[in-house]
Amino acid sequence: MAKKPTVQPALHKVIMVGSGGVGKSALTLQFMYDEFVEDYEPTKADSYRKKILLDGEDVQIDILDTAGQEDYAAIRDNYFRSGEGFLCIFSITEDESFQATQEFREQILRVKNDENIPFLLVGNKSDLDERRKVPLQEATDRAKQWGVQYVETSAKTREHVDKVFYDLMREIRARKMEENKTNNGRGKDKNKKKKRCCCSRWLGCS
Amino acid sequence: MAPPPIVTGLSPKEGPPGTRLKIRGEHFGSKPSDLIGLTICGTDCLLSAEWKTSTKIEAISGPIKGTGEVIVTTRLGGVGTCNVTFRGYFLSSIGPLKESAVWVEEVSSWSRHSLSPSSFQHEDPLGLSIEENENKISEEDLQSNYPGKCGDIGSTNFSPGWFLLENHQATSFHDLDAGLVHLQRKVQGQKEGKLSFLKANMNSIMDQIDTLSNLREKYEKDLSEFGSEPTLKLEKTIKESEREARKLFDDVLARKDRAEKTRNALSVLSRFKFLFCLPCVIERHIKKAEYDIVINDYIRVKNLFHKTDVPIFREALKEIDKRIVNLQKKLHADLQTMPITVDQQKRLIRYLVNLEAPYDSAWDAIKSRSEYIHTKFRLIYDYYKSMERPESGKKVVTALKQSKLNDSQVDENVPPSCVSFTKEICATLSEIFPDLWKIGQAYFSGELQVKVGAGRQVEYKHMVLDVIESFCRYARATTVPHTLEKHHRPPSPSLAPPSRDDLAFYLPDLLRSVRSTYATLIKLDLPNEALDIVSHLLLDLRTNCMSILFQQTAEQIKQLNENWRISFAGKYTGISELPLKFLQLVEDVLQIVKESALSVELRESSLLDSPQAKKELEKQVDNILTGFYDVLDKLSSGEGFDDGDDNVPVVSQLIGSPMSTYKFVPSGQTCPSWEHRLLITLSNCLFARNTVMDAVASKFKETGFPSVESSIKSAKAKLRNLEKSILDKYLEQKSDPLVGTIEPSMYLGRFDWDVSTPPTDIRPYVKECINNLINVHAEVTNISSSLLDLVLPRIVETIAEELYRLMSCVQKFSKEGAQQARADVEALQEFFEDYSSENARAYFKEALEAVEGVQGSDRTMVDDILSRCRVRMRIQMLCLKKVDENS
Numbered sequence A: 001m002a003k004k005p006t007v008q009p010a011l012h013k014v015i016m017v018g019s020g021g022v023g024k025s026a027l028t029l030q031f032m033y034d035e036f037v038e039d040y041e042p043t044k045a046d047s048y049r050k051k052i053l054l055d056g057e058d059v060q061i062d063i064l065d066t067a068g069q070e071d072y073a074a075i076r077d078n079y080f081r082s083g084e085g086f087l088c089i090f091s092i093t094e095d096e097s098f099q100a101t102q103e104f105r106e107q108i109l110r111v112k113n114d115e116n117i118p119f120l121l122v123g124n125k126s127d128l129d130e131r132r133k134v135p136l137q138e139a140t141d142r143a144k145q146w147g148v149q150y151v152e153t154s155a156k157t158r159e160h161v162d163k164v165f166y167d168l169m170r171e172i173r174a175r176k177m178e179e180n181k182t183n184n185g186r187g188k189d190k191n192k193k194k195k196r197c198c199c200s201r202w203l204g205c206s
Numbered sequence B: 001m002a003p004p005p006i007v008t009g010l011s012p013k014e015g016p017p018g019t020r021l022k023i024r025g026e027h028f029g030s031k032p033s034d035l036i037g038l039t040i041c042g043t044d045c046l047l048s049a050e051w052k053t054s055t056k057i058e059a060i061s062g063p064i065k066g067t068g069e070v071i072v073t074t075r076l077g078g079v080g081t082c083n084v085t086f087r088g089y090f091l092s093s094i095g096p097l098k099e100s101a102v103w104v105e106e107v108s109s110w111s112r113h114s115l116s117p118s119s120f121q122h123e124d125p126l127g128l129s130i131e132e133n134e135n136k137i138s139e140e141d142l143q144s145n146y147p148g149k150c151g152d153i154g155s156t157n158f159s160p161g162w163f164l165l166e167n168h169q170a171t172s173f174h175d176l177d178a179g180l181v182h183l184q185r186k187v188q189g190q191k192e193g194k195l196s197f198l199k200a201n202m203n204s205i206m207d208q209i210d211t212l213s214n215l216r217e218k219y220e221k222d223l224s225e226f227g228s229e230p231t232l233k234l235e236k237t238i239k240e241s242e243r244e245a246r247k248l249f250d251d252v253l254a255r256k257d258r259a260e261k262t263r264n265a266l267s268v269l270s271r272f273k274f275l276f277c278l279p280c281v282i283e284r285h286i287k288k289a290e291y292d293i294v295i296n297d298y299i300r301v302k303n304l305f306h307k308t309d310v311p312i313f314r315e316a317l318k319e320i321d322k323r324i325v326n327l328q329k330k331l332h333a334d335l336q337t338m339p340i341t342v343d344q345q346k347r348l349i350r351y352l353v354n355l356e357a358p359y360d361s362a363w364d365a366i367k368s369r370s371e372y373i374h375t376k377f378r379l380i381y382d383y384y385k386s387m388e389r390p391e392s393g394k395k396v397v398t399a400l401k402q403s404k405l406n407d408s409q410v411d412e413n414v415p416p417s418c419v420s421f422t423k424e425i426c427a428t429l430s431e432i433f434p435d436l437w438k439i440g441q442a443y444f445s446g447e448l449q450v451k452v453g454a455g456r457q458v459e460y461k462h463m464v465l466d467v468i469e470s471f472c473r474y475a476r477a478t479t480v481p482h483t484l485e486k487h488h489r490p491p492s493p494s495l496a497p498p499s500r501d502d503l504a505f506y507l508p509d510l511l512r513s514v515r516s517t518y519a520t521l522i523k524l525d526l527p528n529e530a531l532d533i534v535s536h537l538l539l540d541l542r543t544n545c546m547s548i549l550f551q552q553t554a555e556q557i558k559q560l561n562e563n564w565r566i567s568f569a570g571k572y573t574g575i576s577e578l579p580l581k582f583l584q585l586v587e588d589v590l591q592i593v594k595e596s597a598l599s600v601e602l603r604e605s606s607l608l609d610s611p612q613a614k615k616e617l618e619k620q621v622d623n624i625l626t627g628f629y630d631v632l633d634k635l636s637s638g639e640g641f642d643d644g645d646d647n648v649p650v651v652s653q654l655i656g657s658p659m660s661t662y663k664f665v666p667s668g669q670t671c672p673s674w675e676h677r678l679l680i681t682l683s684n685c686l687f688a689r690n691t692v693m694d695a696v697a698s699k700f701k702e703t704g705f706p707s708v709e710s711s712i713k714s715a716k717a718k719l720r721n722l723e724k725s726i727l728d729k730y731l732e733q734k735s736d737p738l739v740g741t742i743e744p745s746m747y748l749g750r751f752d753w754d755v756s757t758p759p760t761d762i763r764p765y766v767k768e769c770i771n772n773l774i775n776v777h778a779e780v781t782n783i784s785s786s787l788l789d790l791v792l793p794r795i796v797e798t799i800a801e802e803l804y805r806l807m808s809c810v811q812k813f814s815k816e817g818a819q820q821a822r823a824d825v826e827a828l829q830e831f832f833e834d835y836s837s838e839n840a841r842a843y844f845k846e847a848l849e850a851v852e853g854v855q856g857s858d859r860t861m862v863d864d865i866l867s868r869c870r871v872r873m874r875i876q877m878l879c880l881k882k883v884d885e886n887s
């Protein structure tokens, strides 16, 4: 059962936010398992993680699918803290859900205290275009105002589902590389420490 | 061996004991029995696990506190791995009255009461606090260092090293030492404890022994009293009381059951609310015309419930189906209600297809469109038919009222109904046919996503051809009725065909309409078979247009009026406006024909490639030329002009002054004398033959018609004949009276050639003859001097002939008489020299020969007379001299 410490692939933590019923879980399950769930079951907090190939590099994506229902609003702060990137979802067939993205954005900025946190605005249910309530222009305008990308997806047809996850992960990766550069000194220190730790096993640690 | 299972998703990722978990991942086996193990945070949960698919398992979390993995074990894959973690925590308490954000299963697979909280509260055996001792060493690392051991104090594999590393990593040595002392003390205490305990409690132990023996006594007494089974009665009593107790609670339990049932029913209702509300929802959406939503809902409900056996569901489905059938009917009806755009139709077809309507909707749409076109034609036709009756009545009245007023103006305002009709069906076809074609294309290209029925291609082709043929029939009936075969005539009574003038006026316009429709059809890329129908119509229409225009022109030519005014100003002199008007008419009509019928537009052949059109053209050209000839002929025949005073006696004394014969009518219309009219017409003929005909020929060529040379040639020949006959008429009119006066004049006053008085001058008849000729000369010159050479020599010839006749009839000349005669004849001979033909000269000579010879002094006398005469009549002489143009 002995297990050698292996180099773990980079882990990117993605958080799905958005009002209830907009399709966060549907998008996640479509991305993870290629399945579309017709029935609506409100989520509390779901966790998913798998290995994928991002531009030829092995990475792990960790998806935290949060609750859209207001009942769970209180626990959001806690979850948001651990996120490295956010997919902010609304349904193009429901204006309320689009208006709610404003609150989510504010909450995320407040918790993360970072204007440039990797973030995508996602209009879901694009297959129901004939029932569209949120004009494309309005959504693009908002995204521009926030300085983020806007993508329309359909969890049902899988349109742009991979795109939003991959684009977000690229942003996260770029962000981390940037951080590494600025935190160069400290980063090195940490590495050294870790190395030492490994060489002398846990015995040397205190 | 199958790959080991791996867990990649948990929903939810945390919860209190009893949380229903969805576990997702891969390789969970292919059937429920493949699942042989499931632990959540180390707790075995296989009992509550429910295998769903190879990627999904549902389970209920056990009494877990803390974070851990979810490990699935399968029969073939073995123990699996986990990417995610589950965190268990305790809620303070979840009672029936407490609100909870998660479902806590009421029937728990574990009993909370069986739990002793202490078993979870670690009490450190060393008596030390483990507060800040978080475990920094993973279980794996410990495992690898202490194989087969564990840190559980109660376990037989207990390893102190493990325990210390796990719990006391951060504890200082000193503390550990103290802990050891504590442990030792505790062990010591346990060992020594029992004996000292007995000693300290001797009294109470004795009491206990007494009590026990008392109890035994009592029991034995009871045994003798109540038999061998003393507990039997007790048991009975207990059972009794239990029954009683149950009775007490039955009521409550029944209520609980009912509540349960109600709740179940409610949950069913809410779960299937969608189904039960759907009929209303569908109705609402139908009202709002949001068919997409209806279709979506319907498909969903079909997917969910179409196999259901539950009666109430079937009932609900029936309701829904009823509405859907109604909707289908409505959509189907809408689909066929014209007018409607192609896009609307396409949408409706899509709806109907999605609703699995039992109609061949796409085909019905096509059919209804084609019927629509036919109906529309019929409607337009009926409308104009109804307009026609009162209008034609009115037209008669107006025609009577303003018989001579400008008719075309009236017509311009109100075109005849068949013209409007034709224009309208052209416009209608251009407007609504493309839709029929488009929807047909969409149908056959599969864009409508319906199956194309067998034979539909052919049927559709017939449909299209039928529409176009019907259009052409209507168009033909009003514009080129003669090209319609009898049985093709539209249902009677047909619209009255317009008069030829109307037709000529409107045909180019109609031609344009039909052409624009044709262009529309060409743009649609119709098959040639369909286009050819229209192109035949067009060819006929163009031929007819050309023919009608020419006919009209021929008619106009026939109506041409001569105003007898001679233009001296223009390039041509001695002609009236008539030939120029004729030329103008021809040029005009050629221009119109060129612009309308002759022009070749998209997908049209040249009009004159058609032998029929060519023949028609030749006929019409002949017609026009003949028309003009007839006009000239009529003018020269004098018909219509013999109203009284115009026919003044012509010769004045014998021949009046030409000027006086003009009659000036106040309206400015001048009507000259018959002779003048003859001369003008003659001059016009000449001009027409020499100039106009060539101009016409070259105009035709210029316009692009094939050579009309033969027609022109025959027209010229006819004109030449006409000229001859006019000339004859004129000469008859002029020279007869002129020549006729010579004889009476000669013998005026009983004159006899056998006189004795010597001559002193030429005789008055000679002068009169000269003057008369000068008169004719003046008259001709008045029209055109070019006619002089035609007219005068012929007159001179007759004069000479008459002179010869008279001279040869004289019985006897005296000497004086001979002198006189010689002087007379020679004078005439000299005066008329310039206009004498060979014949005339011969006649003069013979006349002189008939007179007896005059010699010597007699001759001198004659010469004297002549030379005197030359002086006196110098002016007359000059009149009859030909002017050399060059001098």
Ligand SMILES: Nc1nc2c(ncn2[C@@H]2O[C@H](COP(=O)(O)OP(=O)(O)OP(=O)(O)O)[C@@H](O)[C@H]2O)c(=O)[nH]1
Pocket: A018, A019, A020, A021, A022, A023, A024, A025, A026, A027, A037, A038, A039, A040, A041, A042, A043, A044, A066, A067, A068, A069, A124, A125, A126, A127, A128, A153, A154, A155, A156, A157
């Ligand atoms: N047609 C269509 N339906 C979708 C799409 N995405 C989600 N849905 C449906 O929308 C409903 C809600 O989807 P969920 O993914 O459960 O919504 P959620 O955002 O996770 O909601 P919470 O968990 O309450 O926050 C489900 O019935 C889905 O089937 C989509 O792209 N197209």
Ligand SMILES: [Mg+2]
Pocket: A024, A025, A026, A041, A042, A043, A065, A066
């Ligand atoms: Mg969800």
